[in-house]
Amino acid sequence: MKSLTLDQLKALAQQTSSPSISIFLPTHRAGQDTQQDPIRFKNLLRDAEKQLLGSGMGPREASTLLQPAQALLDDPGFWNHQQDGLAVFMAVDDFHYHQLPFSVEELLIISQAYYVKPVLPLFTNNGHYYILALSQDEVRLFEGTRYAVGQIDLPEKTPVSMEAALRLDDKQKQLQVHTGTSQSGAGHGMFHGQGPGEEENKVLIEQYLNLVDTGLKEIFREQQAPLVLAGVDYLLPIYHKVSEYANIMKEGITGSPEHLRPEELQEQAWPIVESYFQQETKNAVEQYQQFVSTEQATDKVGKIVAAAFNGRVDKLLLSVDAQVWGNFNPETEKVTQNADRQSKQSNLALLDFAAMKTLQNGGAVYTLPQDEMPTDSPVAAVFRY
Template sequence: MAELLNVESLKTLLKEHGQPCVSIFMPTHRKGKEVEQDPIRFKNLLHEATKSALDQGFRLSEVKELMEPAERLLADSYNWRHQDAGLAIFLAPQKFHFYRLPVEVEELALVSHRFHIKPLIPLVSLDGHFFILALSQKYPRLFHGSRYRLDEVELKEIVPQSLEEALRFDEPEKQTQFHTETAEIKGGRRAAIFHTQGGDTDTARHKKDILRYFQMIDRGLQRILGPEHSPLVIAGVEYLLPIYRQANSYPYLMDESIVGNPEEMGEDDLHHRAWEIVQPCFQKSQKEALSLYQQLRHSGRASHDLQEIVAASHNDRVDVLFVTSQLQKWGTFDPESNKVSVHQKMEPGDEDLLDLAAVQTLLHRGKVYVLRPEDMPDHSPVAALFRF
């Protein structure tokens, strides 16, 4: 069964090392005659990966055992009738990860000592994540989104589930029954649950009741959104929006809202309308990073030298990495000597140095922007902004 691709699954892939690690990417199709061609192309990629593993000196018996889960997937006709736009497969001894992707990816089969993750980075980049809060007097909902997906966050034990419930618990002698445990976002993210106190119940106006209700929601969301820097978009009928803004304490609440009853909107509609609001924000951060690169390119704080960048990424120096999605640069990196060797063609023991730089940058809390070759600064396959 396909797994959900999210930040946590990417971290899992980043941490897994072994011999051999097989990474396979390919575009897939939802309908048409191409659907029948997808398993054939997948079979060819399996043969390519098998040959590469054998050429690297692995025994035929261990390669066959390694590829067994992929062979089962190849024979699963149901799987090929229910694809998305792309497919990613990762195989290692006792490991098998299978992801359907919402975007096309180029065909690629690589065998190395770790997984190749560069094609996945745009899909899970933290710089493209946001939240939607669907306001309701009966059923508030929170969603965690990216350009390609939207997952609902479980709020049942975190905030009051209705205005009526909020007012029922909003008494000095009562405590709400929200716990300091952990709630799970569908797709793997986790969020803390909290204790909150009852408050003043001496109110006669409905608007004030709603404000107190929204203040309780805001306090609960602090436990989820507290460490975040992602934009929050609120959705609701027009008269609720200014009341929530009065209650809000999250500094990254977007000025623009989704106006309308979210209970009557499908998740696809919410997702589409929220993305239209937050997309310029994400484009701005990328443009600002590219502009800063141009300002610092001759200062020693920026570089497009592959060898320098690979070594710097390993030593926690890369703050922002720009890398192209459509190239591989083969070579090796020795962390003991900090030596980087670049080869014109893939040689035994080589890995994609662009992917290595991306992995190390992510592991050291840097940002990675995967760009088209024509959008790369200095027309280089890689460029970086350094922390020091």
């Protein structure tokens, strides 16, 4: 799964070439619908070409810009191995695509910057989480939302098993940790075998999980999303001990995860993170309400966009139901707005821009339905200072 990471989102935010094309497509994992996905993508590319030509771009220039995306149409393997959604970003000399663990609405946006609002559930603090399924024979990492889950390719240096991590010799392999089942159904570790002893085996497991944690830093760097562990009960406290990731949920999914499908892991993980998300969102809303009568919080779009640009936004509350188009001059920090309508003069998605800058500068973003926002405005923010 070629998932979108926070570092990659930050790189997308740095792209300044206009026009910037963003395409979103719901995709299918299996079945006959997979045959329709490239057809719908082809139609979106045709629409993009029409818009580019209509804006005054020459046919050859438009064809060159769209060529990397056109090439995906000739790759059957690409379309046969999709997740639930696809995001494609392209500009001059810049092309990226990312599979998504949740469905998105079919959408084409051509503007002066990449449009990322549909992928924000991957990075908001009230819906995006990870599941790490651990055993001595297998390591799997998933990222999920309330409604979907997808497996993430492990970074190259992340071990896929204890044997691969420690390159156990024959003598060490004689000492194994097997999983028994108590009457309650929870797994527990039973150490046995001819070898250096139970304590040494615990040390080997600790070394193995430490290597797993080190390998996953490439993905977890600067992340704040909660992580749910899945594994037999003797492994989970050891991973808690060795991991440097700050937001591991205390409660985990106990029992061997090796035969659990992603959807089964998600079903067990969501109740663990749901209350966490509800509390985090409640805290952010209450903090906004506490400071709204001061200079430390506002629901004014212009002030929020400028503050986000300067790294001042600590918490951003964003309506999932709205977008505000306009322009932003980074030299004067002047913001112009044109309600929810894109035009040649108003060609920047301001809420999108504020969200990207907030994430880029280490702030937290929360997405809410408009009727759950603490204000009639589609955006609200708490400032760092």
